[in-house]
Amino acid sequence: MARGLAQLRGVLGERGVLDPGAAAAGFVRDERGLLPARPAAVLRPRSTAEVAAALRVCAEHRIPVVPFAGGTGLVGGAIPLGDRTQVVLSVRALDRIREVDPADFSLTAEAGCVLTDVQRAAEEHGLAFPLRLASEGSARLGGAIATNAGGSNVLRYGMTRELVLGLEAVLPDGRIWHGLRRLRKDNTGYDLKQLLIGSEGTLGVVTAATVRLVPRARHHAVALLALPGLDAVTALLALAREVLADRLTALELFSRTGLDLLTRQLGARDPFARPHPRYLLVEATGTRDPVGLADQLREFLAEALERGLAADALPALDGPQARAFWALREGLPEAEKRAGGAVKHDVGVPLGALAEFVAAAEEQVARAFPGTVVNAFGHVGDGNVHFNVLGAGERAAEVSAAVYRLVAQWEGTVSAEHGIGVLKRDALAYTRDPLELELLRTVKQALDPLGIMNPGKLLP
Ligand SMILES: Cc1cc2nc3c(=O)[nH]c(=O)nc-3n(C[C@H](O)[C@H](O)[C@H](O)COP(=O)(O)OP(=O)(O)OC[C@H]3O[C@@H](n4cnc5c(N)ncnc54)[C@H](O)[C@@H]3O)c2cc1C
Structure with missing residues (x-):
């Protein structure tokens, strides 16, 4: 050394x-x-x-x-x-925006650029880089690519994987792969960039990327719905997709437990007159026609109320109110932290199974681990739930094993967006079968035969 x-x-x-x-x-x-x-x-x-x-x-x-x-x-x-x-x-010192090409709807930036700087560079050209994370003021492009980050816009624009057009990366032996292509279609065999995206530093170092930009949304329509229960979620997702169509950007679910945490720990105000079991935050965005966008949201809310899928609904009347609704959703991790922390499970299940999974998992965790409290919330439009358990204390490992067994039963994943790293390495086998694990190791061996890239991460 x-x-x-x-x-x-x-x-x-x-x-x-x-x-x-x-x-x-x-x-x-x-x-x-x-x-x-x-x-x-x-x-x-x-x-x-x-x-x-x-x-x-x-x-x-x-x-x-x-x-x-x-x-x-x-x-x-x-x-x-x-x-x-x-x-x-x-990679923090690699922080140059190399090029913004509005005609091509693409931007090339180095791996150390902070995500908000990438977003700002796109906005200066009237465009947007649609990756949106609560950590975007600190997370960097290389990290987002290496973790295939998700966030609250995935429903409309996909994960980071879908936003990357090309990569420049250094392989473990020091060779540079110049893959900064900007093609929308390139059907020439294995897609090598996709191997590096989500590889968590185990296959090489991403040094720059060309990413896809989209027209900048100028109008936002946001609403908070109070749900009578989890049963309404599946039908609401379908209704939102039908009425708001491709303007639907985010669907975020949280529970009464979450709102109680927010009011107690962060002094948040309950926006509704009485408590409800679940809440759904809906956001639709558009580039033009704010009136049409607002009409579509109103139509969605009216039908949700009429069909009994929502007990109450509050459209945000202006920017500050929309931000206040988002602050509730985004404040949940901090509220958990102040309440003493939680055992976190960033899990995903098929869309149609989401409500059933959350209900069953909440019930089983409560029964098996008395004294714990489940705070389930997340990007439900993508089938992604942060199934966090407070008060587990010494039982954290047992709680996680129980949650992951349930996830496997519902044909889900132990990591919908945060990745595996070291903390979830041993959980990978719950939802990846032995053949898949063998193939992952084969890829690792082929690209990093010396095993020097981030050993001990991702692969069990
Ligand atoms: C408040 C908060 C909210 C969050 N919300 C979300 C969310 O909504 N969705 C989501 O997906 N994640 C979320 N995250 C997790 C985190 O922000 C993302 O995983 C982010 O993409 C990590 O980026 P980073 O630059 O901080 O990477 P780091 O933490 O520095 O690294 C992450 C991984 O990538 C590897 N890596 C870093 N840079 C490179 C590189 N240049 N080449 C190869 N490998 C590299 C590292 O070795 C490591 O394995 C959140 C985190 C916080 C704290």
Whole structure:
């Protein structure tokens, strides 16, 4: 390690290699505070060429490398394992927007660009980069790509996977793959960029990407519905898709438990006159015709009320009210944190099974683990539920095993959008069969035969 680090100082300069003390005191820390971070060093290359040079040295000395971008990942993927046995490679200094091409509806940016900077660059050209996460002010493009981030616009624009047109990446042996294509159609065999998207730093370092832009939404129609119960959810999803069609951008479910947490922990105000079991936040967006958009939302709300799918409904009358509704949904993780934290499960099930899954899982967890409280919320339009359990204490591992068994029973996934990292590594086998795991290992072996890229992550 010592010889390798000396050589890394040679290629990156003294300021390009932070020693462990400064590194630990600096930016490498686990977002959820669950894992210690003890890197051997933090590498800070300033260009793709420097990333390549650093990886060549790491390959030569068999030094394990942990790519690091915004550090907002929730599964410990960017946190080095062991005590000073792995180096962290930060892409933060690769922070240039290389090109915005409005005619092509595309933007090329480096991996260290903060997501809000990418969004801003698109907006300056009247366009939008539609990846929307509560962490977008800190998360970076490289991290979003490596985790195939989701967020609240997936319903309309898809996951990060669907937003990437091309990639530039450094392979574990230091070779640079120049894959910054901008094609909408390219049917020429295996789609290599898709292997790197969602690979969580285990196959190489993403240094830049060309992403898809969309026309900027100028009008937003937002409403909060109070539901009589979970039974209404499936029919409401279908109704929203039918009435709001391709203007439907977000459908977020939360429960009375969630609203109680918000009022108690964050001092939020209940927007309705009386309590309801569930709430659904709906957002539709449009580029033109605000009147037509508002009419469509009104039609959706009227039919939901008439059919008894909603007990009450509040359309947001203006921007501040729409933001207040969103603040309820986005405040839930913070409210949980202030209430002492939760065992988190970012799970997904088929759309049609969502309501049934949540009801059954809530009931079974309550029965098996007395004293716990389930706060289930999330991007239900995508079948994605954050099934978080408060008050589990020492029983956290048992609670998670029970939740993942139920997810498998409902043909779901143990990670809908946060990835696997180290925290969910052992859960992967609940919903990936042995053949799939073998194929994943085959891909890893082919691209990273020395096993230096983020070892101990993703693959069990
Ligand atoms: C408040 C909050 C809200 C969130 N909301 C969402 C949400 O709605 N949807 C969602 O999907 N996620 C969400 N997240 C999780 C997180 O923000 C995303 O996973 C994000 O994409 C991580 O980006 P990052 O730059 O912080 O990556 P990091 O945390 O730095 O890294 C994440 C993983 O990617 C790897 N990596 C980083 N950069 C590179 C690179 N250049 N090349 C190769 N590998 C790399 C790392 O090794 C690690 O495995 C949320 C997190 C927080 C704190």
